[in-house]
Amino acid sequence: MANILVVDDELGIRDLLSEILNDEGHQVDLAENASQARAARALARPDLVLLDIWMPDTDGVTLLKEWSSTGLLTMPVIMMSGHATIDTAVEATKIGAMAFLEKPITLQKLLKAVEQGLARTLARPPIPLKTAVPMADFVPEAIMAGGILAVSPDRGLQATQSFMLEKPLRDARDEFEKAYFEFHLAKEGGSMTRVAEKTGLERTHLYRKLKQLGVDLTRGKRGL
Incomplete structure (x- = not known):
């Protein structure tokens, strides 16, 4: 079981992803904007983040840059958007995002991306006992x-x-x-x-x- 943070300003998307990931046995924290995402990142230290690009207060790419520049990008981040351009997806990947999912997100693509992200987390060098x-x-x-x-x-x-x-x-x-x-x-x-x-x-x-x-x-x- 992993702790996954879902950041999206659309209630329907948050509920859908939460339901799917909970069914897979994961614990899911939800945030509807960057402010809540920062708090959730500090509280729960997620194993993986699903981050929407277009949000009302601070967009997902800006939040990704913030985490990267402050040393908080310690977990895999999967970007999500229904309107992002290829340039935006490439920029997010250069900053440190591991993948990009285009909305509407299919179940198969979601689970595959999450599986790959968590595999990357587990593949990190072992820490001494x-x-x-x-x-x-x-x-x-x-x-x-x-x-x-x-x-x-x-x-x-x-x-x-x-x-x-x-x-x-x-x-x-x-x-x-x-x-x-x-x-x-x-x-x-x-x-x-x-x-x-x-x-x-x-x-x-x-x-x-x-x-x-x-x-x-x-x-x-x-x-x-």
């Missing part, structure tokens, strides 16, 4: 936040977190995200406003994500 992720920020005193040992710089130590990666991708991702948010909650004294600002998420999206991950929202306020 155990790795340490350096944390750039420190808290005033040594704390333990979701398995992250964070200490002040004057102690001459760097905050690290070890993750066991020999597990399903979604489980490993949830483990990291839970530790990440617990770290920032502890650092900010449990303030949802400051954590939202620090992580770049809206409060409503942040709260929903924390509940989904099972994060204890009081541990930062208890001082651990």
Whole structure:
């Protein structure tokens, strides 16, 4: 099962693609514009994105460029459009899109493109079974936040977190995200406003994500 983000301003397209992909066993997140796509990309870290080109606020090619220039284009992106020219499709491919689907999208072409995109994700070089992720920020005193040992710089130590990666991708991702948010909650004294600002998420999206991950929202306020 993969986590797939569908970005399209047409409700009918979103519902149709969601139904098809859910039937294939995938988890599907939906966004109707670039703003929602940015939030969903930050929250769910999708394994693949189906991205419409023509959208009212920011078009899909511009959003693709944004992700590429900021290092967020870490997943395969399949562009979709019913009116795009060949030049637009070529431009998107040069930026980093892996494929282009012309609307109306046939079931066979959709599933084939998704299969190829997810195969590319799985074909990435393997990561060592155990790795340490350096944390750039420190808290005033040594704390333990979701398995992250964070200490002040004057102690001459760097905050690290070890993750066991020999597990399903979604489980490993949830483990990291839970530790990440617990770290920032502890650092900010449990303030949802400051954590939202620090992580770049809206409060409503942040709260929903924390509940989904099972994060204890009081541990930062208890001082651990």
